[in-house]
Amino acid sequence: MIVRDVLDETSAAALRDALAGLVSEHALDRRPLEQRSTYGKAFLQAMNLWRLDETVARVVLAPRLAALAADLLGVDAVRLYHDQALWKEPGGGPTPWHQDQLYWPLDTDRTITMWLALDDVGGDVGGLRFVSGSHTRGPLASTIISDESEETFAELIDRTAGEVSDNPPLRPGDASFHLGWTVHGAGPNLGTGVRAAMTVIWFADGARLVEPDSPERRHDAEQWLPGVGGGGLAASDLNPVLWPIR
Numbered sequence: 564m565i566v567r568d569v570l571d572e573t574s575a576a577a578l579r580d581a582l583a584g585l586v587s588e589h590a591l592d593r594r595p596l597e598q599r600s601t602y603g604k605a606f607l608q609a610m611n612l613w614r615l616d617e618t619v620a621r622v623v624l625a626p627r628l629a630a631l632a633a634d635l636l637g638v639d640a641v642r643l644y645h646d647q648a649l650w651k652e653p654g655g656g657p658t659p660w661h662q663d664q665l666y667w668p669l670d671t672d673r674t675i676t677m678w679l680a681l682d683d684v685g686g687d688v689g690g691l692r693f694v695s696g697s698h699t700r701g702p703l704a705s706t707i708i709s710d711e712s713e714e715t716f717a718e719l720i721d722r723t724a725g726e727v728s729d730n731p732p733l734r735p736g737d738a739s740f741h742l743g744w745t746v747h748g749a750g751p752n753l754g755t756g757v758r759a760a761m762t763v764i765w766f767a768d769g770a771r772l773v774e775p776d777s778p779e780r781r782h783d784a785e786q787w788l789p790g791v792g793g794g795g796l797a798a799s800d801l802n803p804v805l806w807p808i809r
Contacts, residue, residue: 564635564740565731569628569679575736579681579759581618582648585609596654601710604656605749606649611787611801613646623763628677629805632765635740636673640768642802644674645787651689651758657751658689660716661708662697663764664743668780668788669797672701673767674743680760685732687753691739694746695726701744707779716746768804770797 570578590607592599613623622628623646633641644667651658664674684690694716697703703719706712720727725746730739741747752758774793775781784791788799 565733566631566738566740567734568736569677569738570622570736572736574622575681577618578622578761579735581616582609582612582681582759582761585612585615585619586648586650589615590650596652601656601659601713602708605658605708606651606655608650609648611645612648613643619646622679622761624803624805626806626808628763629765630807632675632677632740633806636675636765636767638673638767639807640804641765641806642768642770642798642804644764644766644802646764647762649760649762651749651752651760653752653755653757655689655752655758657713658749659708659710659713660694660720660746660748661706661712662702662704662744662746665702665705665707665777666779666783667743667766668773668775668784669766669770670773671767671770672743673770675765676741676743677763678739678741678760679762680733680737680739681735682757682759683732683734684758684760685730687750689749689752689758690732691730691747691749693728693730693741694720695728697725697746698742698744703744703746705777713748716748720746765805766797768798771795772797
């Protein structure tokens with residue numbers, strides 16, 4: 564789903580400026596592009612930046628965005644999972660097909676990601692692509708973002724005649740929303756500048772932590788749900804209720 568003008572032009576530019584410095588300092592893999600894995604070539608990635616900058620926090624913690632997420636999920640209340648800055652550099656590779664929720668140790672499918680454009684996105688600069696209806700099918704593979712996930716989901720799409728749809732062009736401040744089990748990816752950046760984007764992820768209040776069954780889910784449990792044991796309410800200090808306002 565596309566929502567236009569989630570941020571106005573001035574706010575989008577201020578957010579991009581704030582994130583640019585944070586990405587240069589906190590990106591997970593800052594090696595030269597040619598030295599990185601397929602995952603690393605897809606984007607520079609930095610997370611939970613709301614804790615480091617007030618401009619970022621105003622967006623990530625905004626009640627009006629959380630209210631929109633709750634409405635799209637059909638739930639009464641949502642908590643923050645985490646944010647991410649995703650900087651796809653010039654020459655950056657495609658983001659392989661994947662399902663976000665393979666990483667998330669939560670006992671609910673009521674999860675949603677806002678992918679917020681901070682540059683013009685479309686054509687040959689890394690726009691998103693989706694497999695229509697895949698959000699209703701749960702986990703379709705066990706492969707994380709990699710060459711293997713691209714091959715696995717591409718074969719699945721061919722075998723099931725899955726319909727692939729590309730996002731329309733986005734302007735800075737426009738956002739795309741998708742549910743956690745949606746199969747999606749992005750094209751390479753064939754342009755001459757960075758494709759800057761940010762995501763915010765929310766989940767339904769009341770969700771619980773499932774016992775992590777993969778290294779990725781163990782990492783997420785430790786990183787985004789610290790101190791919450793298996794079966795516990797997913798409600799660490801990093802996961803405030805953002806809607807309704809309390």
